Amino acid sequence: MPLQHRLNEPNIRRQQSQSATALNEFREWRPILVLAWACHFAASISIILWGSIKHDDDRKYISIDKNAIEDQCSKAYANVLASSITENGAIICCTPEITGGVCGSIPWYLLCARRLTRLPEVWLVPLFPLLVRGVVQFARRRQQQHGSNTTNGKASKRQKEINTFTKRRLCLYFGLFQVRGLLLYLVFDKFEDLVVQPAGDKCWYNNLLRSHQNSCQGKAIDYSDHIVLFFAQILPIPLTEILFSFVAPYWRNNSILRKVVPTILLIGLLYLYLISFLATYKTAAYFHTLFEIGIGYLISLFIQIPLFLIVSTSIMEPIRDYFFGGGT
Numbered sequence: 001m002p003l004q005h006r007l008n009e010p011n012i013r014r015q016q017s018q019s020a021t022a023l024n025e026f027r028e029w030r031p032i033l034v035l036a037w038a039c040h041f042a043a044s045i046s047i048i049l050w051g052s053i054k055h056d057d058d059r060k061y062i063s064i065d066k067n068a069i070e071d072q073c074s075k076a077y078a079n080v081l082a083s084s085i086t087e088n089g090a091i092i093c094c095t096p097e098i099t100g101g102v103c104g105s106i107p108w109y110l111l112c113a114r115r116l117t118r119l120p121e122v123w124l125v126p127l128f129p130l131l132v133r134g135v136v137q138f139a140r141r142r143q144q145q146h147g148s149n150t151t152n153g154k155a156s157k158r159q160k161e162i163n164t165f166t167k168r169r170l171c172l173y174f175g176l177f178q179v180r181g182l183l184l185y186l187v188f189d190k191f192e193d194l195v196v197q198p199a200g201d202k203c204w205y206n207n208l209l210r211s212h213q214n215s216c217q218g219k220a221i222d223y224s225d226h227i228v229l230f231f232a233q234i235l236p237i238p239l240t241e242i243l244f245s246f247v248a249p250y251w252r253n254n255s256i257l258r259k260v261v262p263t264i265l266l267i268g269l270l271y272l273y274l275i276s277f278l279a280t281y282k283t284a285a286y287f288h289t290l291f292e293i294g295i296g297y298l299i300s301l302f303i304q305i306p307l308f309l310i311v312s313t314s315i316m317e318p319i320r321d322y323f324f325g326g327g328t
Contacts, residue, residue, distance in 0.1 A: 033312040051284030062218040113275040129241040165325035227296030
């Protein structure tokens with residue numbers, strides 16, 4: 001046997017052992033991972049159907065110039081699917097007395113809910129599990145610096161490997177942000193412009209539109225980009241990261257972290273689902289038809305399904321090993 005091969009044998013055996021351990025961890029958790037994703041898909045589709053079906057499919061509101069309405073409105077909306085201004089519900093004038101339905105606003109105490117679709121929250125919120133991991137790793141590093149004499153060299157090397165995988169996943173998630181924002185949004189938007197017939201320029205609500213709005217704004221089919229955002233970025237990315245954190249918990253060697261970190265991650269994820277589902281319900285109920293919502297959701301599957309396959313199956317195991325490695 002060549003000398004170089006004999007020298008490399010311990011490293012090879014260690015890498016094989018780590019890979020086998022990671023594979024066993026994912027295999028043990030696979031039923032739970034699949035169940036978690038099944039609940040995610042079922043809940044998301046249910047909230048979309050609930051919002052669309054409960055309010056029928058004959059409404060699609062757009063914001064209009066509130067000053068064009070005779071009443072004193074704080075906000076005003078027009079139903080572009082109404083046949084005329086005299087139709088019931090064609091015009092909605094929001095006043096201090098009318099605050100329900102399409103006029104309803106998100107409660108002030110729901111943190112990030114009103115800015116979920118804006119920068120920087122649209123990038124930072126999906127990354128909150130990585131932010132929690134970063135805080136924990138920073139605290140560990142500080143602790144190791146104070147007790148450097150007892151630091152285990154093997155543990156330190158393993159921590160560097162974990163940091164490498166964390167950086168890879170951060171790059172992966174930022175890459176998915178770009179795919180959602182540039183590829184899925186711009187490409188499908190251009191495709192929509194090519195295949196969807198213009199709505200024309202004669203609509204009963206044209207004189208109610210704002211100066212920057214186009215004639216017959218909202219009349220043509222327009223898939224929901226908010227649905228793409230919620231289900232291609234806001235929800236599946238933190239779900240993926242948190243599921244992996246439970247498969248290979250980075251808090252298991254500390255009794256305090258074992259209680260605090262899983263609680264923070266679970267509460268944070270549930271809260272994120274709450275505010276995302278509230279926004280999804282309102283979008284499905286008032287601002288898009290079921291067909292437009294469905295198109296948006298189908299587009300989001302270009303990201304949802306690969307993430308599901310990477311984490312929950314062995315189909316994309318090499319990709320999973322590159323980004324998730326052998327645990328903590």
